[in-house]
Amino acid sequence: MAGCEKLAGAFNLSIRGYDPGVTPIVAEYIKKPGKIAPPQEVALSLYIQHISKLSEMEMEITISFYLRLQWLDRRLKSKTNRPIRVPKGVLHCLWLPDIYFMEAKSTGEPEASVFHVDPDGKIIWSRLISLATRYENDLHVFPFDTLSTRVQLESYSYGNNTLTFKWLGYMYSPSLSSIDFKAHSAIHGISMKDYSRMSIDPEDSLFQIAWLELKLRRSPLIALISIYIPALMIVMASWLAFLLPDSETAAKLGIGITSLLSLITLTSYADSKLPKVSYFRGHDLFFGFSFAMMFSSCVVHVRRKFTILPRSSMLDQSKVSEMNCKLRIRSFSTVSVFVFSLLVFNIVYWPVVISMSQYASD
Known part of the structure; x- marks a missing residue:
């Protein structure tokens, strides 16, 4: 001392x-x-x-x-x-x-x-x-x-x-x-x-x-730009297959499978930036719905491949024109269903997530 x-x-x-x-x-x-x-x-x-x-x-x-x-x-x-x-x-x-x-x-x-x-x-x-x-x-x-x-x-x-x-x-x-x-x-x-x-x-x-x-x-902006908007663009890109003729099934499936692989890559990127948790994260539901949309579009393409249609040689020109018109209408209606489903999902998804975040932050 x-x-x-x-x-x-x-x-x-x-x-x-x-x-x-x-x-x-x-x-x-x-x-x-x-x-x-x-x-x-x-x-x-x-x-x-x-x-x-x-x-x-x-x-x-x-x-x-x-x-x-x-x-x-x-x-x-x-x-x-x-x-x-x-x-x-x-x-x-x-x-x-x-x-x-x-x-x-x-x-x-x-x-x-x-x-x-x-x-x-x-x-x-x-x-x-x-x-x-x-x-x-x-x-x-x-x-x-x-x-x-x-x-x-x-x-x-x-x-x-x-x-x-x-x-x-x-x-x-x-x-x-x-x-x-x-x-x-x-x-x-x-x-x-x-x-x-x-x-x-x-x-x-x-x-x-x-x-x-x-x-x-x-800040949600970076996640929207790097994850959610690319996922939406991949889903909408897969719908380009509906513009092809029904006879081009291989090309349609090629677009669908490529879109699926792109979404899988994007999902892996998002998962690598976030911690591993034992519950569903906010973007998991979004990606799950996107996968369901693209898988459904592939199923529609395969189903049309096995649809039995009469040969065009057995029909007159007016019947062929009428059939092509019906096919275009059917393709348009199918795309409309996918667009409507995606729109409804986003209308419900985002308000629910935002309201849950406000409740969780209180």
Whole structure:
């Protein structure tokens, strides 16, 4: 401890008789016999600087933010008229709240740290932290889903009766409102919500937890351009086979099979950009309906191949013209059924997905 006193004295900081294992509020009440010390209050504030990584396959997000802790330690009062900046090498000599991040996959070493002590003993400890944690989102409503993650802080050794948290506020960088990620992971908006400022359940938890929830909304435009519109174009391209004569069955099936293979390739691309989940995602139903449409068109082409028609040599010219007219009408009516089915599906599908996404984000 003598070494700490000498080291702190070099920075005009007096810690004679200072016990770093005792909270500041307990140190005050030691001098007041018969009185019970209340919990030490530590104020928290966050400034979200940027999101450095978002991995959809691993459902992991990396957030860089400034964490500012404030508390009062009258044992560090000084006669100076300005704050004292304490170097990192002296911090082990002082009492510090042993805060850690819950459910974090990894927490990098603080990239920067500033420790100030005001003349009245008020301490401000600011650190730049990079936190990798898991996020949750409901892919039922893809591409209108909302990503949700929490920054949760808890004391490792001080319980509710020794240390409490208080939120001072939170901010985020304006640049977060225009983040663009690769593939269809664009974020076009950010909203953070502080639920009750603290999450405390004295009956079920011995340690107080302070948490802040961060919500990000996906931009549906990129998914529409890269997934849904190409799928619609492939389906409509398969209908070009209806313009061919019924005798060109091989060409019709060639168009149908090529369209099916193109849609399979597009489905594989979409699946490679999203995490593997045990439920139907928003685009799975869309692709399923598209496959059903193209398979049905192939069935129609094969059925027409085996339709028995009289030879044109056995009919006069008027009968041949009448038959060709009927075939064109039949082709037009078949295409109309496919177009109507696709139109009805989209009229029902998109409002349902959008309404579900609004319900899920609430």
